[in-house]
Amino acid sequence: MKLLSYFRGEAFQRGVHPPGCKHTADTPIRRLPFAPRLVVPLSQHIGKPSRPIVRVGEEVLRGQPIAEADGWLSVPQHAPATGVVEAIELRPSARGPWTECIVIRVYEASTQEVLWGTPQDLDAFPPQDIVLAVQRTGMVGLGGAAFPSHAKLTVPEGARVETLVVNGCECEPYLTCDHRVMVEQARDLMTGIRHAMRATGALRAIIGVEDNKPAAAEAMRRALPPGSEIFVEEVPTKYPQGSEKMLVTALFGVEVPSGKLPLSLGMVVNNVGTLAALGRLLPAGQGLIERVVTVTGPGVARPGDYRVPLGTPISFVLDYAGAPAQARQVILGGPMMGQSVASLDVPVTKGVSGVLVFRGEDMAGREGRKTFPCIKCGECVESCPMGLNPSMLGMLAARREYDAMGEQYHLGDCFECGCCTYTCPSNIPLVQQFRVAKQILREKAAA
Template sequence: MAKLRFKGIHIYDGKNLSKDKPITVLLPKGDLVFPLLQHAGKPARPLVSKGDQVLVGQKIAEADGPVSANIISSVSGTVKAVEKRLTATGRMVESIVISNDNEYKKTEGYGQERDYTKMSKEEIREAVKEAGIVGLGGAGFPTHVKLSPKNDEKIDYVIVNGAECEPYLTSDYRLMLEEPEKIIGGLKILLSLFKNAKGVIGIEDNKPEAIENLRKLAEEENKIEVKVLKTKYPQGGERQMVYALTGRKLNSDKLPADVGCIVCNVATVAAVYLAVAKSTPLTHMTVTVSGDAIAEPQNFRVPVGMSFAELVEAAGGFKSEPEKIVFGGPMMGTAMHSYDVPVTKTTSSLLGFVKDEAAVAESACIRCGKCHEHCPLNLMPIRLQMLALNNNLEMFEKNYGMECCGCGCCSYVCPAKRSLTQTITKTKQQILAKRH
């Protein structure tokens, strides 16, 4: 495996545009769209058909296989269609389209208080599964699967990732400021599953208010600690987070559970609290709308399925026509030609930029070594790109190409503007597709 030496980059974070904007609750005006694939693994199987009436909190699609996730309606209304719709990944995905009746009638038991201390581990995991919770940091791995390692007793760290290291994103930061009790509550629920585990919340040092908030709440919790991390991209990467907080190393063949760790994003942990303690499934997302092309950058809490076009409108629209629209962060997100796509469990932001800084022609590699110098996994990105372009997949793997975490540091620092990350990521996908 590649030796883990955390290098990374210091980068303009753009968070000042929205970090001081409190979370605003926003209700949809139009139809809601629920893609059946908004998680890692297999698409969910629809449980409703055109013409069916649905309620807030109703399961409209169920997990289809061991790695899949339920999808829950965030509104009440009528199923308008089950058809392919464009998503923020750039793919057309089979989706359930619901016409909102604006009444928000809920299923029986929605929001009911529960005492998790009286629930068994199996009941807690089942509650998480039924709620449709997945990793809300962007990866979308089903949380109930993550919380079911082979041996509970070998887990000695439950890590809560509060780094939010991607530039411009501030939804997690606002959550840590405004609802820290949900994060602590969710972490306590997770710790009840792993009797030998200690809870550690990792936050970058550019978020002092969030650190103070969570430390105050954790003062009387002897199994919870808040640790301050240096601000450096990609500090929030799973491997970097585990290494920074525990000194343990991961590679592409290992899961955090293989080194005794469970890692969840702060929003995921808050969702666990709501699902288990409040009988509230994952129906809403906290989303950042920002960038220098957005008139009034904001943080919104919105129903899953709502169109991003409505969020842009609520943020004052574009103050000038953007050259680039990105879903997710500018380093690892997806550039799109349309923003009329639904909010899903794996899209935590929309960014609009006046200028497309990446729209620069590539030139020949000048052998400066910057891509290697800044790679957090100590890889040789330019070599991997050349192997990929020559379709030498065997040597690509032997040179640790599968270890790339796709953080984008190499492409960002490259003076020749080589499309390193894109080429390496595409090649990894090609290799994985052949394996399966």
């Protein structure tokens, strides 16, 4: 087929090969029961927080909208379980700052059945109405970015989308939630892809999956609708293949220009988990109330992929999966780009793909590792997929020359993949320095 001649199936340049540790890849998804209380933040997405539309004391049904979108770059929230609104108050978030949350006391008899939603015939909808239907689901990028999906599927005037790139790489070590979704929900994924293609006007969809997931590739190939313009393409396993720009390069051999989006090349990239969830929710007219989360790490007795109601406290997830209370480090997301949580009271939100648990003995030799001066070995430069010079950026960060980092050494192109930190023999916390520098530059720009 002519189209396939565009595919390269080669890896992007540089990157790293950390151990996969995908121990949960062959275990089917299990459902987590309801915690006694669910804490639903009004800001689980990039953009304006949603506005509550329920009052304290009000009964809510599983799936009922409880907060509405506040403007275009915002999404609604839905009740993950049947219960009563106990509070609308500030609670700590995984990122640190306290945010407004709706706290639901779950009825003991709350059913897993979704009690809200009206089936809709998406095939009869014009593209702009599909986009609005996506916004009503409250969907955001489930790969971790949490960018509102309806905004991503909106094609700006004058632009044209030819290809929907479906990201099934899941390149972070340990994480297997996308893998299990591709194996178990391949039909939902095809439905989601079909609606996303209609919303964007894409002529074809390419599902990029790393070649360490043959079962996922096979399940998706079996689910391909006959005669459809949807293709499954395997790419070599390499971190950070799951980044949008790297995947576009691996599939098509072209680079997304600095400061631009894949849209500049006529492409929109969506994660498999997002599209599979949309494929399930859109026809039913329902909202996003749960997601698949990989709960794993050496400190977990019953690791696996769990379907977790949004708002479930991390401590409840860890109790259920058998993680010791004295776990030394808990990371939300993958080990390369995820974030440590200071408090286990924070809830699972739409962007949480993994909960990783490490014990004291797993951290031996890692905690308090001594940092040495840069020896100019060039390992970080060799590993940076964006072609940056992390060594120089690190030196400028140490001297607090933040403007030079941005203006001369393209700090804005760094997407914090952590490859440079991973390879540095001097243990220099490069990516941490870059996060701080970016924050300072953002604050300066805002001022």
